[in-house]
Amino acid sequence: MIPETLEYIDNQLLLIDQTRLPAEVVTFRCDSVEHVHDAIYRLVVRGAPAIGIAAAYGVCLAERGCRNAYLAAMDYLATSRPTAVNLFWALDRMRARLEGCASDHELHDALVHEAITIHNEDREMCRSIGIQGASLLRNCHCFLTHCNAGGLATSTRGTALAPIYQLYEEGKKVEVFADETRPLLQGARLTAWELSQAGVPVTVLTDSMAGGLMRSGKIDAVIVGADRIARNGDVANKIGTYPLAVLAHYHRIPFYVAAPTSTFDVSLETGDAIPIEERNREEVAYQGERLVVPVAANVMNPAFDVTPANLITGIITEKGSLRAPIQSIESEFVSVMD
């Protein structure tokens, strides 16, 4: 079964504790705003859509019916992951709902309703990407993916993994190769876990093995998520995505990006304008307590890379797919967005 990343039951937010995966499957129960803040801060829940949903439910755990407590919860939760756009977006929706509600004793129900709506919209988005993608990938059996653009990053089903789950549920034979995705190993820890939970055969490889695997002829399609998509169709995604696109191009393997239209940023002309976060050296230089890079050596640790549109076979969204050659998100936007 495809796991549920978040559940809101009896005024508790239940999360799969992603810091304990894959060694242990533990439910992290939040019955206070502080618990939810802690869960987001410590990456118990991660992935932009999942963080947004968790924060929305988190607001509902403030003192019942107390307008000021809800507002304080929003401010506090906004500090849990300073760069997560979906977090602010979800909290803004909760705030608007609060402000639109005149009666204090209706506040709780209104906010819970809004959080459930955000949650359901995400489910719907994932399911729709799955259906759109499955129609495109109907003849593919063996997929390569990178990082975790799966159910654990969203409500369930994910973006890049959604078409694979869809094909699997339709009874198609599917198989996934998951890059481990250094330095934080989201592919090994999370993608491999959720796929195996769902019953989809999955094989983990180091990022350096993807080239040889493609050369062997085993891979029918590469499918990845996206962090941001510029107006010309260039895609920023987890570091290691770009070399996969080049390798897929060299081996004539189709390369797909699956992402909600909310990932489109038409304010950016090309991918070169996307800022790339440089993360700390410790993520590369240590494995747990063990030092693996000498102190005298430099370390580079960009979180993302940019894949130019010309290497992308298609961008799968919840509203349809853009097919190569991708010239401009904007010009194709109209048909896709309608």
Added chain:
Amino acid sequence: MIPETLEYIDNQLLLIDQTRLPAEVVTFRCDSVEHVHDAIYRLVVRGAPAIGIAAAYGVCLAERGCRNAYLAAMDYLATSRPTAVNLFWALDRMRARLEGCASDHELHDALVHEAITIHNEDREMCRSIGIQGASLLRNCHCFLTHCNAGGLATSTRGTALAPIYQLYEEGKKVEVFADETRPLLQGARLTAWELSQAGVPVTVLTDSMAGGLMRSGKIDAVIVGADRIARNGDVANKIGTYPLAVLAHYHRIPFYVAAPTSTFDVSLETGDAIPIEERNREEVAYQGERLVVPVAANVMNPAFDVTPANLITGIITEKGSLRAPIQSIESEFVSVMD
């Protein structure tokens, strides 16, 4: 200063303990055959040429002047790493020397002399690859390398790193980017350590970052070692080498292999005939004690991949260089080997 991997002083073999790098620099002192066996078995010393040299010195540590003790040492040391061709080759040379020596009281000196000869030949080979490579790479400033084909795998200077050390010593400005090289991190732990010891600026990156780095225009040449080279010029090397060759090709960056002619295996027509060792899942599935791949997922862990000759700009050997297009090692062999 470029570190010395092995030194034989006062009837002791001194090794840099590579299992402790880069956190600690510790000398591992061997004064018995058992110590040397242990050092090879536990990867205190690794890299085919370095293992061969260590085993040769190891024989010299048997009971002085006792023919049977020397023969027993050879048999015992041959069990330290079952697949290391250089190990058997070095022990065969020691055995031939033993058999050619009629007088028991000359045995010790004869064997030490042979081990020193093997050691010196390796030094000479590395220095020569360095000189051959430096003449080819004179206009390159910034190198990308993979795994450790450096001094720590040989007597000193290495194969892929030898031209870089040579250029550095000639006063050229050089800089190295070292892939960490999952799963065993030889690039992060060993290449970065020895280059920084020698004063060469080095930056460690995860294997997945090499593509974006090449796209940035920073890399002038890729240079790697080789485990085996087939007759048509196909190269087997550490897993992750092949995707680097494809990425270099796509970015029009020259891709060089540096290896002694002893790496040529003319009995193999193409790289497809090179057997690829599949290693255990634990190397990928664990980081120290920490499980990072769920038990239900498969793991692939090939130790090597094969880079076809058409992606290689040049093969640098101690006897000269083969330049693209590399058609056949055999036909070019004559000029190179002479």
